[in-house]
Amino acid sequence: MTGTSRTDRAAAVELVGVDKTFPAAGGGAVQALTGVELRLGPGEFVSLIGPSGCGKSTLLRVVADLEQPTAGTVLVGGKSARQARLDQDYGIAFQQAGLLEWRTVAENVELPLHVHGVAKAERRARAADLLALVGLADFAAHRPSQLSGGMQQRVAIARSLATRPKLLLMDEPFGALDEMTRERMQAELLRIVDETAAAVLFVTHSIPEAVVLSDRVVVMSPRPGRITDVVDGRRPRGTAPGGELFDPGDVVDAVDGVRESAAFFEAVTEVRESLRKGSTVSGPLTVDTAAPRTRPTSASEEGS
Amino acid sequence: MSRAAQVWPPVVFGLGALVLWELVVRATGVPEFLLPAPSAIAQQLVAAFGTVVATALVTGGNALIGLVAGFVLGVGLALLAARSRMVSELSTPLVSAAAAVPIVALAPVFTTMFGSTTELPRRLVVTVVVIVPVFVSTARGLAQVAPVHHDLMAALAASPAQVSRFVRLPGAVPYIVTGLRLAAPAAVIAAIVAEYFGGLQNGLGSRITSAAANTAYARAWAFVVASIVLGLLFYLAGLLAERVVARTYGY
Numbered sequence: 001m002t003g004t005s006r007t008d009r010a011a012a013v014e015l016v017g018v019d020k021t022f023p024a025a026g027g028g029a030v031q032a033l034t035g036v037e038l039r040l041g042p043g044e045f046v047s048l049i050g051p052s053g054c055g056k057s058t059l060l061r062v063v064a065d066l067e068q069p070t071a072g073t074v075l076v077g078g079k080s081a082r083q084a085r086l087d088q089d090y091g092i093a094f095q096q097a098g099l100l101e102w103r104t105v106a107e108n109v110e111l112p113l114h115v116h117g118v119a120k121a122e123r124r125a126r127a128a129d130l131l132a133l134v135g136l137a138d139f140a141a142h143r144p145s146q147l148s149g150g151m152q153q154r155v156a157i158a159r160s161l162a163t164r165p166k167l168l169l170m171d172e173p174f175g176a177l178d179e180m181t182r183e184r185m186q187a188e189l190l191r192i193v194d195e196t197a198a199a200v201l202f203v204t205h206s207i208p209e210a211v212v213l214s215d216r217v218v219v220m221s222p223r224p225g226r227i228t229d230v231v232d233g234r235r236p237r238g239t240a241p242g243g244e245l246f247d248p249g250d251v252v253d254a255v256d257g258v259r260e261s262a263a264f265f266e267a268v269t270e271v272r273e274s275l276r277k278g279s280t281v282s283g284p285l286t287v288d289t290a291a292p293r294t295r296p297t298s299a300s301e302e303g304s
Numbered sequence: 305m306s307r308a309a310q311v312w313p314p315v316v317f318g319l320g321a322l323v324l325w326e327l328v329v330r331a332t333g334v335p336e337f338l339l340p341a342p343s344a345i346a347q348q349l350v351a352a353f354g355t356v357v358a359t360a361l362v363t364g365g366n367a368l369i370g371l372v373a374g375f376v377l378g379v380g381l382a383l384l385a386a387r388s389r390m391v392s393e394l395s396t397p398l399v400s401a402a403a404a405v406p407i408v409a410l411a412p413v414f415t416t417m418f419g420s421t422t423e424l425p426r427r428l429v430v431t432v433v434v435i436v437p438v439f440v441s442t443a444r445g446l447a448q449v450a451p452v453h454h455d456l457m458a459a460l461a462a463s464p465a466q467v468s469r470f471v472r473l474p475g476a477v478p479y480i481v482t483g484l485r486l487a488a489p490a491a492v493i494a495a496i497v498a499e500y501f502g503g504l505q506n507g508l509g510s511r512i513t514s515a516a517a518n519t520a521y522a523r524a525w526a527f528v529v530a531s532i533v534l535g536l537l538f539y540l541a542g543l544l545a546e547r548v549v550a551r552t553y554g555y
Contacts (some may be wrong), residue, residue: 064459066455066459070434085461092456092459098455099475100475101553111460111470114470115457115460142551185388
């Protein structure tokens with residue numbers, strides 16, 4: 001779809017000096033994001049982590065062009081965020097699966113293609129491939145209400161992949177799942193991301209989840225929402241871009257291996273300490289512009 | 305509880321009530337104009353079966369045509385109201401006010417306006433009666449778009465028309481069908497009552513009044529029975545539509 005070499009080489013996401021201010025009740029303003037600098041390379045998996053109100057979801061929504069930044073530049077695959085949205089260059093999954101209950105599972109996966117007028121036969125074939133990818137081939141004709149929460153979320157992920165995006169935006173997609181399902185979904189997601197070579201921007205509350213999935217974990221802090229640190233994640237080797245593909249079983253093993261490794265615990269500790277530091281330097285607990293506005297650590301220099 | 309266990313008690317109760325009715329009428333000799341015996345009503349029903357069916361078809365036809373017209377207008381108006389703020393601000397108070405107006409009171413006016421030799425005034429009364437519940441429930445359904453669906457369609461760069469087609473309208477279907485279920489029996493009531501105010505003498509309502517005026521009380525009751533059956537049929541059809549939709553939507 002967007003197979004020009006220029007867009008392939010461009011960063012999946014590039015944020016420069018992004019601010020976002022929401023008008024607050026009572027006439028004031030809430031500084032949701034200040035001075036955000038972030039760059040995602042092609043195929044890179046980056047998690048955003050931080051306490052509630054740190055602007056991580058807002059940041060994701062700015063990339064998705066669901067919110068307009070107050071200041072700064074947002075480039076997605078080298079285009080403006082709006083153009084990328086209009087061109088369907090990214091796929092998105094939310095905390096709620098958000099399936100349309102009057103459509104079958106397959107029709108839900110087809111939705112992005114249906115909206116954009118892809119012929120029925122092609123849609124059907126694509127949905128069948130995607131449902132096989134997320135392990136739900138046998139449920140194509142089911143209704144969403146007949147599926148468990150984890151299965152619904154897998155359908156939502158399949159739907160986000162329908163237009164073969166080079167970027168996946170995920171806003172706590174596993175937040176509502178129980179721990180066991182969640183761990184299985186994490187392994188599943190890494191395998192899918194491998195197969196599609198997509199870059200991922202992943203919002204989460206969970207430190208272990210961020211560490212096990214990501215190439216880099218971006219730590220954010222509230223009041224005002226900003227990036228305070230970037231920690232190397234422990235995404236299993238071989239699932240990185242250009243790495244060897246795993247069999248589904250191998251991915252589960254690799255992820256389990258990471259979860260039990262010393263390096264994993266080190267990274268978890270590092271993220272945790274970073275989060276704690278971020279919350280102590282965030283200044284007074286009131287919303288005002290007098291809060292420290294130090295230039296945040298630039299994420300783009302750290303990873304590459 | 306099994307289906308049979310749900311069905312039998314009211315049926316037995318109804319039959320028992322009929323038997324009691326018959327016994328009371330025979331034992332006490334209640335005059336016919338006050339209360340004819342069920343057996344007398346049944347006799348009339350059999351004797352005039354052809355007429356009863358023909359008149360029921362006329363009234364049922366009026367109710368159905370009015371129901372369809374009112375349904376189309378109610379859904380259409382609600383769709384327009386959802387799309388345009390101006391239509392919404394103009395139509396919502398009007399329809400709400402219409403809900404408070406006893407619309408059958410319009411029947412004599414319509415009869416004068418559109419002539420007493422056509423079915424049109426009756427169909428119009430039914431239409432107006434039906435528009436209200438259909439509009440209200442459709443508008444409510446169209447307004448219910450989950451925030452996550454909003455975000456999803458925005459992320460898919462869907463146009464407002466596509467949001468209506470893919471999310472708003474299908475999401476409103478259960479509400480629309482509930483409006484239809486509420487409107488269906490009301491359509492029959494409106495069609496019958498509208499006939500009480502003159503016009504053609506070919507429907508259930510006119511036959512009930514004329515039979516009663518001619519002291520043919522058992523005959524009047526036979527048409528009342530037909531009215532009840534007609535109302536039940538419309539009610540059950542609405543209920544069935546609602547069930548089918550609920551099954552498709554998974555609740």
